[in-house]
Amino acid sequence: MTQNLTPADYLKKILTARVYDVAVESALEPAKNLSRRLHNKILLKREDQQPVFSFKLRGAYNKMAHLTPEQLARGVICASAGNHAQGVAMSAHKLGVRAVIVMPTTTPQLKIDAVKTLGGEVVLFGESYSDAYGHSVQLQNEQGLTFVHPFDDPDVIAGQGTIAMEILRQLQSLGSNRLDAVFVAIGGGGLISGVANYIKAVRPEIRIIGVQMNDSDAMIQSVAAHQRVTLADVGLFSDGTAVKLVGEETFRIAHSGLVDEFMTVDTDAVCAAIKDVFVDTRSIVEPAGALAVAAIKQYVATHKTKGETYAAILCGANMNFDRLRFVAERAEVGEEREALLAVTIPEERGSFRRFCEVVGSLPGGPRNVTEFNYRISDAAQAHVFVGLTTHGKGESEKIAQTFTRHGFESLDLTHDELAKEHLRHLVGGHSALAQDERLMRFTFPERCSSS
Ligand SMILES: Cc1ncc(COP(=O)(O)O)c(C=O)c1O
Incomplete structure (x- = not known):
């Protein structure tokens, strides 16, 4: 992997990223109720509106669109039981190439079906993500496939960075260029790496705030330790951000000073945030998708800010239906x-x-x-x-x-x-x-x- 790309390199990569063959320019909308309650203007970047209900297809497609015709002809592979799997499958379908998606045998049928519907070739292997990952590396070598990493790849990072490009452009149509901070959920770190590189290159005064679950904070621990830390266990409530080891490149970027602050939130706060998003949009985001909103509430309560403008990236909406009862009950306590x-x-x-x-x-x-x-x-x-x-x-x-x-x-x-x-x-x-x-x-x- 090419490392040590500068912020200027990333700016160029983001500006030239190819995502709109599959992704839409998602809306940036004010959350009226939340803004009124918090006495600050809260903007929601609606990545839940993407065709696969998360931002992940931006990075996956950009990575694949930069492959050579020979690489594409051989096909791509990834290991994922979540949003990345759907992003890769959809991107491969659009490009007309083979996509092998290795999923743990424990993956819910709903997610297997979603990938199959998008044309992905599902291989079920092992009981955990690590088993599936190991098998995908083996298949990649055997079959000459190209591995599409969920976060630790400059092209994936650049694809995710197009979200920041849209946010800054869309601000103007909302009547004010003011933006004090962008709140971004972190799993492996691809999303925040892209967003931070773009924002800091164009509007360095805007604060970048990275958010993790309190029981799944590999990036925060890694940045504090100045080296990547592998967590023994991660909480699975926010499955989209449950990562035990962040990427090498994403760690380098998050550790380089582009992220102004890191915060953790707990399950109750995330449930309450899912409800807040529902009240404002009538849409239900998945736990990872609500991390940023939970963090904004916590930030306002801690710093007692008023009249500022914050953007939250609603990064996904692949919510398991049977989780809703739990979320509804815990939301009251979280609030x-x-x-x-x-x-x-x-x-x-x-x-x-x-x-x-x-x-x-x-x-x-x-x-x-x-x-x-x-x-x-x-x-x-x-x-x-x-x-x-x-x-x-x-x-x-x-x-x-x-x-x-x-x-x-x-x-x-x-x-x-x-x-x-x-x-x-x-x-x-x-x-x-x-x-x-x-x-x-x-x-x-x-x-x-x-x-
Ligand atoms: C909905 C959602 N939010 C956030 C993330 C975290 O993104 P990253 O791994 O790039 O930090 C993911 C990753 O899959 C996700 O699916």
Whole structure:
């Protein structure tokens, strides 16, 4: 791979990139509700509008469009179970070339079918991405195919950089050239490498902010360590950005100073951001697609900014339908509109009434009960799992303290990942719960009776 390309080289590569045979110039639109709520102008770059519902076909197509006729005649190969697979398959179809896509055997049928529909030759191999990758390298050598990397390739990076080119051009049609920062999700780093190179070459004053999940932050750890760090595990909620090892070239670029700041966001914040995007656009983005919006909210809350303009790249919308319930439930907590508490109350006449009175007189005015589960633990006490609406950050702690002050021992579960993930779905006696003792205490009574 050609390395040590300068920002000027990348600018040229982006300006001459070929993406529009397959990609569309996606819209850059103001998010009216979010802008009003955050007191800053938030612009959404709608890469969810691409034909394969993510930006990945820009890089894949640009890479393939730069191959020689001989290379194209032999065909291309990639290993991917996600958006890159669809980008490569669609690009190959457009160019009329063979595309072999190696996917782990665990890939959902929906994604296999999507690639096949686009004309890709699917090879199922191994149980993980690494197995599939190893096999794709073998096939590449055996069959003389060209490997299309999902992020660590200058042509792929340049293709993704066309997003930044569009953003700067589209600003003008929105009536103001002002743009203070662009927020970009990072997986392997191809997207941010392209976007940062273009923006810093043309409008260096615009801040580039890279965003990763708190449990999948290989780029942030690598930049901090000044060398690439391989993560032992990555959280899979945002599957589009779940990368254990970032690219060599993408690391070099991210580490070179073109990225002004890195941030992490958590699952709840991403769920809340998916909802925010839905409210403004009526579209549902996938978790990776909402990272940038989650980060903007966090950035505004931390820096207390007003009147600035931020762009978020909504980089994908390949959401698994069965995730929606989880996302909807967690969104409330992510917005800090709901507190979840485990409260212990004495198993005696009148104590439940006292509990209700405390709920009714909590500071901050009336609130709705969003969740309720009452279980007797033993002859002396019962456990209540309760969800209450809140009006802002930090309220759950105060509510827990109020319960404790009134003699009800309480545990604030609002920020407890494990509790939230399992409790709601498992209340009522699912065997998996027994694996977690703390949850067991609150949901598995030794006997049940009404009080
Ligand atoms: C929706 C989505 N967002 C973000 C990314 C991360 O892009 P990169 O690996 O170039 O950092 C991906 C990668 O596949 C993706 O599919």
